[in-house]
Amino acid sequence: MSHRSPLLPLLFALVCIGIALYPLVGDAFYVRLAAKIVVLGILAMSLDLLVGFAGLVSMGHAAFSGAAAYVVAALINKAGVTDLPTLLAASLATAGVTALAIGWISVRTSGIYLIMITLALGQMVFFFFHDVSFWGGADGVNLDAKPVLAIAGIELIDLSDRTVFYYVALACLVGTFVLLSVVLQSPFGQVLRGVRINEGRTRALGHDVQRYKLAAFVLAGLIAGLAGFLEVARSGFVSPAHLGWHESATVLIVVILGGMGTLVGPVIGAFALVFLEDWAAELTDHWKLIVGLFVIAVVLFLPNGLVGPLARSGGREGLGKALARLWNAPARLFGRTPAKRRDDLPQESAGDA
Amino acid sequence: MPETILETRDLSRRFGGLRAVSAVSLAFERGVVHAILGPNGAGKTTLINMLSGDLPPTDGKILFEGADVTGLPVHVRARRGIGRSYQKTNILPELTCLENCWLGAQARLPGWLNMVRPARRYRDVQARAERALGLCGLEARAGTQAATLSHGEMRQLEIGMMLATEPRLLLLDEPLAGMGVEESWRVIDLLKTLARDHTLILIEHDMDAVFSIAQRITVMVNGCELETGTPEQIRTSVAVRDAYLGEELAA
Ligand SMILES: Nc1ncnc2c1ncn2[C@@H]1O[C@H](COP(=O)(O)OP(=O)(O)OP(=O)(O)O)[C@@H](O)[C@H]1O
Ligand SMILES: [Mg+2]
DSSP, rough: OOOOOOHHHHHHHHHHHHHHHHHHSHHHHHHHHOOOHHHHHHHHHHHIIIIIIIIIOOHHHHHHHHHHHHHHHHHHHHHHHOOOHHHHHHHHHHHHHHHHHHHHHHTTTTTTHHHHHHHHHHHHHHHHHHEEEEEETTTTTEOOOEEEEEEEEEEEEEETHHHHHHHHHHHHHHHHHHHHHHHHHHHHHHHHHHHHHHHHHHHHHTHHHHHHHHHHHHHHHHHHHHHHHHHHHHSSSSOOGSSSHHHHHHHHHHHHOOOOSSSSHHHHHHHHHHHHHHHHHHTTTTHHHHHHHHHHHHHHHOOTTTTTHHHSSTTHHHHHHHHHHHHHHHHHHHOOOOOOOOHHOOOOOTTEE | OOEEEEEEOOOOEEEEEEEEEEEEEEETTTEEEEEEEETTSSSSHHHHHHHHHSSSSSSSEETTTTTTHHHHHHHHHHHHTTTEEESOOOOTTTBBOOOOHHHHHGGSSSSOOOSSSSSGGOHHHHHHHHHHHHHHTTTTTTSBGGGGHHHHHHHHHHHHHHHHHHOOOEEETTTTTTTOHHHHHHHHHHHHHTTTSSEEEESSOHHHHHHHOOSSSEEEETTTEEEOOHHHHHHHOOIIIIIIIIHHHHH
């Protein structure tokens, strides 16, 4: 984990430049698709802070982004607010408070219980927006207008413009990336890593892990709120499906697909999933089957996700390993798995405690 | 007048019907190496777990430096100056030795929301972590992944992580368990060095080690304190010989 090859950041930079210039040359349809990828990438990155870095598997992440999206929709449609800073602040506040509440309850548990409780609490948020008629019911609501940033009557940013939206979203993606890089390198990030690897010992060394876990939830929730704001501004539509467990699971799949515990992985995962869905949906009505098979293949052959082969030293060795894994796959499927790496490790539980 | 650093009053812990520790009242003096002996299952680890805060007692009180710490969670006690090592190696295997110690050294930072400055820029933390690594004898292994260490080295790291938090009271649960002879002596030397400016509570089965380091010894049997005294008193105690040392000799 501590030794990253320089290949990955380089690749990331190249991809970034490509992505940055794309709307100037690209087809309108694909620019829209790219915007979708960027927003999903932000959401997945925020979930990866919990899942990949702190080891907190949350199954209710869409509740944060979805609640933010609903509040934006209500402010625009019912209160006529289109001021971008106001809407953004409301999004972050909504998602932050939701994350604080869900996190406060959830961090008392871990492992499978954490999954169950985040799932249950996420569903409560789902039913709140689904059942309370104020929010628009099961069919969802269309936005009457889009967020606009205007100073003294001059429009600076109009998110209904496809290209403008794309660049705003991209800036948010880069900002999120930088923010999380900084946080993960800080002492705070070190404790989160300790929580993932050995929570009991991290606590015994003098860290109030509960507090750290809650802070991670709130930070992830705030970023998810940003993603929720962007998503509703992008599609002009929000429905209960945006915050159900199905959506949460999709984000989790994006994280696993791209590579947990990396910041680039979730973005690559979003890229892969959105493109694959688009391609497969054109091909056949059974596109979900194709997507499912792809996800299974990645999980089976690339346990570190799509970034796995790149993240390992130099990439070449990683690719070799990936091929070896492909070779060994039949054995894996039938349970003749050779001793796994984890089995060689000493017990990492809380010891005698 | 010797000063008491840690005191237990009728400390008890039950697991269902089993009384793992029952009504143990002990006073540990500052600057003294106090060993706890007892056969397997005597309740030594359970006692240490209650002192460190890893396990809540079912009854009784713990006073550290005069204050009641019975209800305090383990991380608060660690910050107050109680450090511990585990009988079963309890490290972060994915991290390097230095990073393992780093996590302990970082617990001394004021505040907890240190989210901006990169961890490696905290020179004082780095210094504490390196010092702890040096003390436990793993200086040369700073960049080695902990999972790849030998068993003995893992035991050393276990101690190093505890030292990185700069505790005043050290709770050591069988630090020599499974170590080779040479490694053992190195750790015994380390314990002697630490004894100069720390208080040690030491659980250890290695009699030679215990009698060469400890100034006071408590013998536990079946969760109860059997006898407490100087090494000489314990060596010549009839009760201890009957209950424990005899058993050792017979084995
Ligand atoms: N978490 C637990 N749940 C149930 N019983 C426990 C638990 N921990 C310890 N015990 C029991 O309590 C008793 C004391 O155990 P403890 O580990 O404190 O002994 P010990 O003196 O450290 O022994 P050893 O020398 O083998 O390490 C044992 O009978 C043990 O089985
Ligand atoms: Mg024990």
